[in-house]
Amino acid sequence: MPLLYGCFACTVSLDSTPHHHWRTMAPSKSLTPAAKQQLILNHLRASRTCHTLKDLEKCLPAVASINGMQVKDYIQALTDDGKLHVEKIGSGNWYWAWEGEEQKEREKVKNSLVKELEKLEKVVLELEERKTAALTEIGNSGGDEEHERETLLARKAQGEAEVMRLKVEEESYLDGGAGGGIERKGEDIKRWKxxxxxxxxxxxxxxxxxxKIAGGDRETVEAVKRECYGEEYVEGEGLRELQF
Incomplete structure (x- = not known):
């Protein structure tokens, strides 16, 4: 609380303080609402102080090319998103945003995405092991349908190549070298799923x-599935459903 009360001492009258040092030119009126919100945040962080709503209604129209009636809506949206802090002191609310908070938020999102990628890597590896075990069991079962076996082996090779590619991508993300930012990582998570x-x-x-090669022998089929799937086998159902 002492920090907030200190804002009374460091806040100056916006009527007597020139704004040209906060910006070099007026922002375009064609900016999106998100871009205007970012201009507002940049201004508040650069000011390094707290502001009343009345102060903001005076300065923000010029900062973000919005009219005075919109200021309250923009401030409320930023507050709801947790990007702008607010606290009631006396009879009014005081608003502020400090430098460094945006970087912390990005790190939080990045860490969340890294955990998702690790989870998906585990799922892909699990699928690879299941597929390999099933193909091995089929190969040991004999049969004269060589063409179908070759097709399945080709699929296996294709799957192994795809898994290797996914591993390389995952390692690149963890090392920070994939590029594309948080949005790219989010899209790739959806694709991996x-x-x-x-x-x-x-x-x-x-x-x-x-x-087919077991001739419809249900007991044989279930025995092979039970052997291949191990702990992932659910009695009466087969392969356990994956959980993302």
Whole structure:
């Protein structure tokens, strides 16, 4: 609280303080609301002090090319998003935003994305192991359908190449060398989930082939699935459903 009360001492009258040192030219009126919010945040961080709503209604129209009636809405939106701090002191609210908070928020988002990537890598590795085990079991079961076996082995090679590519991408993200920022990482997480579901479908295709070469012998099929899936096998259901 002493920091906030100190704002009374460091806040100066906006009527007597020139604003030209906060900006070099008026912002374009065609800016998006998000861009205008960023201009407002930049101004408040650069000011290094606290402001009343009345102060902001005087200075922000020139800072972000908005009219005075919109100031309250923009301030409320920034407050709701947690980008702008507010505290009631006396009869009014005081607003402030400090340098460095944006970087902390980005680090928080980055750490969250890294955890998601690690989780997806584990899922992809799990699918690879299941697929390899199923193909190995099928290869040991014999049968004269060589063409179908070759097709499945080709799929296996393709899957291994895809998993290797995903691992390289994941390592690049963890090292910070993939580029593209947080938005790119978010898009890739969605794509990885789709690919994980695709390889799950491939496992189901292999199950159908197993039923075919087993001649419809349900007990044999279930025994092979139980052996391949291990702890991932659910009695009466088969392969445990993946959890993202």
């Amino acid at each position: 789709v690919e994980a579901e695709m390889w799950t479908d491939n496992i189901y295709v292999l199950e159908e082939y197993l039923r």
